[in-house]
Amino acid sequence: MCGIVGYVGKNEKKEILLDGLQELEYRGYDSAGIAIIEDKQLKNFKAVGKLQNLRDKTKDYASEGFGVSIGHTRWATHGKPTELNAHPHMGAYSFVVHNGIIENYQELKDELQAQGVKFLSQTDTETIVHLFEKNHNINNNPWKAFQDTISKLEGAYATLLITEADEETIFFAKNGSPMLIGFNGSDIYFASSDTPIIGKATEVYYLEDGEFGYAKNGEIKLFDANGAKSFSKQPLATDKAMAQKDGYRFFMEKEIYEQAQVMNDTMMGRLLDDKIDFEELDENLFENITNIKICACGTSYHSALASSYLFERISKIPCQVEIASEFRYKEPLLRDDTLFITISQSGETADTLEALKMAKKAGLKSLSICNVDNSSIVRESDAAVLTRAGIEKGVASTKAFATQTMVLWMLAIYVAQAKNSIDSELLKKELDAMRHTPKALVVDEKLHTKMTRLSKRYLHGHGFFFIGRDIFFPLALEGALKLKEISYLHAEGYPSGEMKHGPIALADAELFTVALMPKSLHYDKIKSNVEELCARDATVLAISPDSFDLADDFVKTKYDAHPMLEFFEMMVVTQLLALEISVRLGNDVDMPRNLAKSVTVE
Numbered sequence: 001m002c003g004i005v006g007y008v009g010k011n012e013k014k015e016i017l018l019d020g021l022q023e024l025e026y027r028g029y030d031s032a033g034i035a036i037i038e039d040k041q042l043k044n045f046k047a048v049g050k051l052q053n054l055r056d057k058t059k060d061y062a063s064e065g066f067g068v069s070i071g072h073t074r075w076a077t078h079g080k081p082t083e084l085n086a087h088p089h090m091g092a093y094s095f096v097v098h099n100g101i102i103e104n105y106q107e108l109k110d111e112l113q114a115q116g117v118k119f120l121s122q123t124d125t126e127t128i129v130h131l132f133e134k135n136h137n138i139n140n141n142p143w144k145a146f147q148d149t150i151s152k153l154e155g156a157y158a159t160l161l162i163t164e165a166d167e168e169t170i171f172f173a174k175n176g177s178p179m180l181i182g183f184n185g186s187d188i189y190f191a192s193s194d195t196p197i198i199g200k201a202t203e204v205y206y207l208e209d210g211e212f213g214y215a216k217n218g219e220i221k222l223f224d225a226n227g228a229k230s231f232s233k234q235p236l237a238t239d240k241a242m243a244q245k246d247g248y249r250f251f252m253e254k255e256i257y258e259q260a261q262v263m264n265d266t267m268m269g270r271l272l273d274d275k276i277d278f279e280e281l282d283e284n285l286f287e288n289i290t291n292i293k294i295c296a297c298g299t300s301y302h303s304a305l306a307s308s309y310l311f312e313r314i315s316k317i318p319c320q321v322e323i324a325s326e327f328r329y330k331e332p333l334l335r336d337d338t339l340f341i342t343i344s345q346s347g348e349t350a351d352t353l354e355a356l357k358m359a360k361k362a363g364l365k366s367l368s369i370c371n372v373d374n375s376s377i378v379r380e381s382d383a384a385v386l387t388r389a390g391i392e393k394g395v396a397s398t399k400a401f402a403t404q405t406m407v408l409w410m411l412a413i414y415v416a417q418a419k420n421s422i423d424s425e426l427l428k429k430e431l432d433a434m435r436h437t438p439k440a441l442v443v444d445e446k447l448h449t450k451m452t453r454l455s456k457r458y459l460h461g462h463g464f465f466f467i468g469r470d471i472f473f474p475l476a477l478e479g480a481l482k483l484k485e486i487s488y489l490h491a492e493g494y495p496s497g498e499m500k501h502g503p504i505a506l507a508d509a510e511l512f513t514v515a516l517m518p519k520s521l522h523y524d525k526i527k528s529n530v531e532e533l534c535a536r537d538a539t540v541l542a543i544s545p546d547s548f549d550l551a552d553d554f555v556k557t558k559y560d561a562h563p564m565l566e567f568f569e570m571m572v573v574t575q576l577l578a579l580e581i582s583v584r585l586g587n588d589v590d591m592p593r594n595l596a597k598s599v600t601v602e
């Protein structure tokens with residue numbers, strides 16, 4: 001997804017921009033560009049594809065002395081990934097970068113074109129720079145021209161603009177897309193998330209929707225609809241070490257191995273001797289709540305779905321789960337005795353954020369489960385529980401899913417405690433199982449070697465079914481999603497009992513079935529479903545603590561004392577399977593094609 005970096009100061013601007021954009025690479029992009037004004041000279045470079053292409057193009061350029069600069073990684077929304085469509089977009093004497101979508105761009109573009117303005121790109125963003133220059137040509141006042149411009153924009157944006165008409169200033173505005181300002185002495189940085197400025201800025205201010213202003217002479221002037229406003233900076237995190245690869249081949253691999261460790265962080269201070277406690281939650285949050293609704297997308301949706309079984313079984317509270325992009329437009333009937341939970345790794349997913357805003361508008365209490373503090377979803381929610389997974393760089397989510405699921409499991413128990421719906425024996429059993437979870441997540445080298453070996457048999461065929469029952473059905477969905485994201489092979493997750501209602505028609509030796517066969521939950525039921533597939537000659541990879549003679553391949557798991565332990569152990573197996581198939585196919589594991597880490601457009 002698009003990323004923004006900006007800098008105003010005396011340091012080498014090209015390197016600051018390129019290094020910053022590099023930090024945003026993991027979000028996914030298809031082109032990149034930078035624009036710099038120094039000594040009244042405007043320079044602009046763009047390249048399609050990886051950032052290295054932009055580095056190659058700029059290798060003979062260095063920017064010394066005071067100046068202003070903006071950079072962008074683009075993930076195509078309006079118009080193909082071409083150099084012309086890459087940001088920064090250019091007018092006659094100004095440049096702009098933008099994240100989000102300008103919904104009324106066509107109307108603005110038509111107006112400008114009717115006045116003779118020529119557009120070079122197919123993007124919505126280009127309208128911003130032309131509108132700015134049109135306003136400036138009328139009033140000869142860059143700040144007023146910028147304000148007039150943003151007052152015309154509808155939709156979501158985080159935008160930076162530089163212009164030769166005021167060559168020491170960066171103009172900025174934020175509405176609906178993330179943007180922050182970093183400070184270090186008189187140096188000022190802008191970015192769409194904090195990773196590009198960690199190690200450079202020491203303090204940060206996270207812009208709110210509707211805020212805009214400009215950076216000049218080492219100072220920020222901030223405004224909103226009510227006029228000038230003050231703001232407080234906060235210290236910026238300094239630890240980037242966690243975000244490095246630590247000797248693993250891929251971030252995804254490192255993140256799979258990290259799960260055992262980060263799970264301890266997730267549970268710390270929350271899993272107590274005899275209960276679950278979330279000190280960040282106010283007990284009133286659950287007052288008068290008789291129902292839970294969860295909204296999320298992708299992998300986060302899968303953790304939500306798994307938790308719905310736990311909320312109903314353990315907390316005895318009705319729980320519905322919805323895909324955020326569907327929820328937004330179905331005109332949902334919402335009741336204020338419903339707790340609205342959103343789940344998001346990034347905290348910036350546009351559909352989830354909008355679903356949350358709708359629920360809030362309808363008067364529902366809201367809780368977010370998120371990996372990124374200060375993200376838009378966290379700030380928008382009444383309460384938040386952080387998953388504490390650390391920065392996740394692999395586009396295919398792994399440790400974020402594991403920690404979301406753990407938080408939700410803990411939350412199900414927390415709600416059960418609050419509602420007195422759990423007896424002491426079950427509570428003890430759940431807490432004991434939780435304590436063992438990090439062990440179930442440790443990647444056994446022998447298992448990894450086995451998955452590497454097995455993967456060579458699964459590189460072709462006409463598709464994969466991942467099947468499971470109960471909480472293993474969402475895990476099957478997640479296993480299939482992981483595989484298709486990074487292998488580009490077709491994979492589907494199915495409830496195993498549903499196969500005979502249609503999908504079993506596909507069964508033959510070229511249909512690969514990954515069967516999740518936990519011992520502690522409905523083993524006999526799933527066993528007979530898998531036998532039905534074996535009888536039709538499907539190729540079966542069974543994952544289970546109990547041997548299963550009919551399987552073509554078998555992975556033996558160890559932790560069968562509790563369904564959640566089996567869940568986490570099997571999750572690791574499916575992650576390694578996807579990873580090793582992708583490696584054999586020669587794909588880009590960390591940055592799979594067409595995908596973005598943070599989906600800030602609907």
Ligand code: F6R
Nearest residue numbers: 298299300344345346349396397
């Ligand atoms: C898959 C994946 C995506 C995200 C989805 C929601 O590996 O990462 O499916 O889960 O785009 O993103 P978040 O959780 O950031 O809201």
